[in-house]
Amino acid sequence: MSFQAKRLCKLTLGPVLMLTSALVLAAGGETSQVNMSPGVTEVGKNIYDLHMIILGICTVIGLGVFGVMFYSIIYHRKSRGVAPATFHESTAVEIAWTVVPFLILILMAVPATSTLLQIYDNDDADLDILVTGYQWKWKYEYINENGENVSFFSNLKTAQGEIHNLEAKGEHYLLEVDEPLVIPVDKKVRFLVTANDVIHSWWVPALAVKKDAIPGFINETWARVEQTGVYRGQCAELCGTNHGFMPIVVNVVDQSEFDQWLGEKEKDAAAVKKLMAQNFTLDELMARGKSVYARNCQACHGANGEGGVGKAIAGSPIATGDLATHMDVVIHGVPGTAMQAFGGQLNDVDMAAVLTYQRSAFGNNMGDKVQPIDVFNHKKG
């Protein structure tokens, strides 16, 4: 059966499916589409248990209350010729149904408190990662006390064509990024969460981590993941136009694999440093610029520079005008608009490449080269 046909079947069975699947799949664990997932951390399992306990308590009380109500609806109806009773108070009953719920709440508060304290135990981490929310992407920075920090941005990878229904949607539609966060399994990873512009919220359900990313403040949270794998999440706090398009992908790997990955990242960072001093040909800049553009500019300015959320770059007076002004716009952004300051987000090599690309692609035939040193000098002022 095709995807569409399956959906139609499910939808017609909708209400039945809703009730039965809720009961059958409630205990179904990670793949459940109707219930919380216990996830892959101890905290996640504790939260899941709390969730199930409180859901159970509510269900039992609900069945009791609705049971009494439906009994009345069926047996105490006027059409059965009953005469209404006249009682309207009972101190004993009223005290009982005040005190009993209170006691249930106290019982419930005990495990809730201990899980909360566990969530707040941010000490003794094996690895610190600074997570910064940007409109609309995440930046991850591995804090290394003995050398260079490794940092990169993680952008939505889903093609615009999929979003606008021009291409078939992939399996991980809207939940895929160009560069996932990589962390080691069975290690306590502390996330220091902040934001660059507005408030975002870093949420990965399987890790049972949700923390608001607030500009100017750093929040702490942590996870010790017990199982390797790829876990996906999204920004949870409304952060502007593309709030729905800044997913999170966490790749949890063995320690050895992690070390190797981090080592390569460190090498890459060193290589970029070397590149800063080089001069590039126009072709090299254009090739690099094209990929930088696809990652950072395309979502707002369009695959062919035709514009969208942002202004068109094809034929734009900025991209075909004075280079210094063009650099200003890309490096410092345009305050009060969606155009961000990319000066802190792109290294000088990528910045030079993307500027060159914008000036010579999409029919903007400027043909001038921007070198990393030009960007460096411009930033220095």
Place this chain on the structure above:
Amino acid sequence: MGDYHHGPAKGLSRWLFTTNHKDIGTMYLWFSFAMFILGGSFAMVIRAELFEPGMQLVDPAFFNQMTTLHGLVMVFGAIMPSFVGLANWLIPMMIGAPDMALPRMNNWSFWILPPTFLVLASTLFMEGGAPAFGWTFYAPLSTTYAPPSVTFFIFSIHVLGLSSIMGSINIIATVMNMRAPGMTYMKMPLFVWTWLITAFLLVAVMPVLAGAVTMMLMDIHFGTSFFSAAGGGDPVLFQHVFWFFGHPEVYIIILPAFGVISQVIPAFSRKPLFGYASMVYATASIAFLSFIVWAHHMFTVGMPVAGELFFMYATMLIAVPTGVKVFNWVTTMWRGALTFETPMLFAIGFLILFTIGGFTGLMLAIAPADFQYHDSYFVVAHFHYVMVAGAVFSMSAGIYFWLPKWCGRMYNEAMGKTHFWISFIGFNLAFFPQHFVGLAGMPRRIPDYALQFADFNMMSSIGAFIYGASQILFLYNVIATIVAGKPVSDEKVWDGAEGLEWTLPTPAPYHTFETPPLVK
């Protein structure tokens, strides 16, 4: 029939200059229904876009404007004014007063509303679009990063607050000073009690909201940094101030609904309300607790653990008085002689669905679990169960209950029941699946979603369209009743209804009690 010294004026001036509580109540009710349709049509845009994965109808920026305006219009334009309308109609009739205590202010508090919503709606056509930062308008998205129309939004909020405060002062003054002889506080109908407490909540928190938007205004135009860390301020301060208003606000919306249900259920159970005194105390406790639980909306902002614990415990406590209310309603039905006319159906619908919303509220109170629920569709489902099935269902119950008294004509019962069943089914189809997608990890306020959420979202959209369409039936039924309903001659309309309002002639005369009734 009473001796009219002066009846209503003719034409438009009757409505513009009226100081009559019934005319003003009528205008509030029609206005709020218009806003309900406007806010509802924004919801239809949202649900149409979310019908399938992918962007189809609107762009993400417009989608955000829709979610923002839907929330603002529904809360401030539909639900709040509708209960003020009900209060205007009923409080003088229920306490044996001739009119509201401050009739000219009453006129003013209504008439500043329509222009304000005109301003708010006009932001849709401004450069940069309407506010797109959600009805909770968290800074700095609503300050540094807001569209220019935010200034008009701030102005609207100020005027809405002014209207609410004037309306509340009027209700407090009326209830305290204009009760008929013998109508002691503990004899007042529960609807009057819940509104009295609501009015105090409004007077207490609307100025706080005004403070929040004033600080925003200063940050945007006058260079202050209340909510900007770069200037020494704190974005989280905004959330504290907002929710200090916002949490009592949800009780402002639901308490009058409790009042309506407490009138309707005894009438159709033919049995007095169970636990009247405990109902009053429970309402007062809920109102008090509403001031000390605000930060449960903010469990993920990074509060100290002591703060989290305090707000978790305080929030869990609310379950106790709310439980008392639900138990009292059910016990009122117990061993009554029940009939199921439309108002009773809506009241029972309220009871079931509000209780479900209360349960999910208790779940949300568990702070560790809230780390998973927060800002997901689970929250959207929760507050629609308490706002729509709570406030709107009780409003429908109230309209069907009192409309025959007001206009002296009976609504069409079959159509009323049809309205109930379509609403009930549509509502549940729309919002029950949202619990599932929320628990499975779908964040709220997103214009597009991953494929695993597709089925439940389509179901939800279909349910929303059904629920929306059912309101047209409601509108038709109300208009048909007023224009051509079967005349009601009986003063009581409903054999089980109790209270001073039912002792007035039917239809209710233009001036209510010209000589105060004596309450034994």
